[in-house]
Amino acid sequence: xxxxxxxxxxxxxxxxxxxxxxxxxxxxxxxxxxxxxxxxxxxxxxxxxxxxxxxxxxxxxxxxxxxxxxxxxxxxxxxxxxxxxxxxxxxxxxxxxxxxxxxxxxxxxxxxxxxxxxxxxxxxxxxxxxxxxxxxxxxxxxxxxxxxxxxxxxxxxxxxxxxxxxxxxxxxxxxxxxxxxxxxxxxxxxxxxxxxxxxxxxxxxxxxxxxxxxxxxxxxxxxxxxx
Numbered sequence: 001x002x003x004x005x006x007x008x009x010x011x012x013x014x015x016x017x018x019x020x021x022x023x024x025x026x027x028x029x030x031x032x033x034x035x036x037x038x039x040x041x042x043x044x045x046x047x048x049x050x051x052x053x054x055x056x057x058x059x060x061x062x063x064x065x066x067x068x069x070x071x072x073x074x075x076x077x078x079x080x081x082x083x084x085x086x087x088x089x090x091x092x093x094x095x096x097x098x099x100x101x102x103x104x105x106x107x108x109x110x111x112x113x114x115x116x117x118x119x120x121x122x123x124x125x126x127x128x129x130x131x132x133x134x135x136x137x138x139x140x141x142x143x144x145x146x147x148x149x150x151x152x153x154x155x156x157x158x159x160x161x162x163x164x165x166x167x168x169x170x171x172x173x174x175x176x177x178x179x180x181x182x183x184x185x186x187x188x189x190x191x192x193x194x195x196x197x198x199x200x201x202x203x204x205x206x207x208x209x210x211x212x213x214x215x216x217x218x219x220x221x222x223x224x225x226x227x
Contacts, residue, residue, distance in 0.1 A: 013043035042070035059086035081107035142196035
């Protein structure tokens with residue numbers, strides 16, 4: 001039976017705590033600064049709910065928490081992704097790769113129906129779309145994580161066309177979208193659970209200093225000025 005959901009969510013919660021300063025600083029450039037809080041706190045709620053409801057499928061529990069209890073623009077969207085991953089893991093209990101392929105495909109479709117974002121709009125879609133494409137092409141967990149990271153990295157060159165970030169002009173250009181990085185972190189955690197995690201994403205996020213800057217250059221999240 002497919003059994004990666006619980007360890008992936010556990011790893012994701014841990015990674016979100018570590019990444020919180022960088023994700024918060026990034027969101028201060030392009031939004032209201034709450035993405036790091038919402039991701040970290042939402043996953044903490046998921047961890048508690050999983051302990052209370054051990055018989056329920058982990059992604060089903062995570063979907064309910066993010067859809068019902070996590071605010072911001074990203075909370076319900078991540079909830080939709082978890083919901084489709086839950087459906088796919090239930091439909092393909094013996095095949096984790098197929099469960100992730102179907103879940104990512106249907107999760108992306110659901111998010112795009114609700115948010116109407118397209119690749120290039122500087123949103124989490126810019127990570128989820130290449131992850132979906134990699135899964136459709138048969139890539140394993142490490143290859144999918146690499147594709148997700150490259151999608152997140154590419155948002156640094158984009159001007160936002162959706163969401164709150166679309167109101168800040170060019171201020172966030174040069175730093176990646178926090179939602180895109182958050183989704184990349186999910187796929188990195190899946191690769192880590194599979195034992196093939198690329199180190200690059202955590203190298204970037206774990207090096208965040210107290211101001212939210214990341215020294216190696218992917219995340220340049222210190223406050224900037226200009227429009």
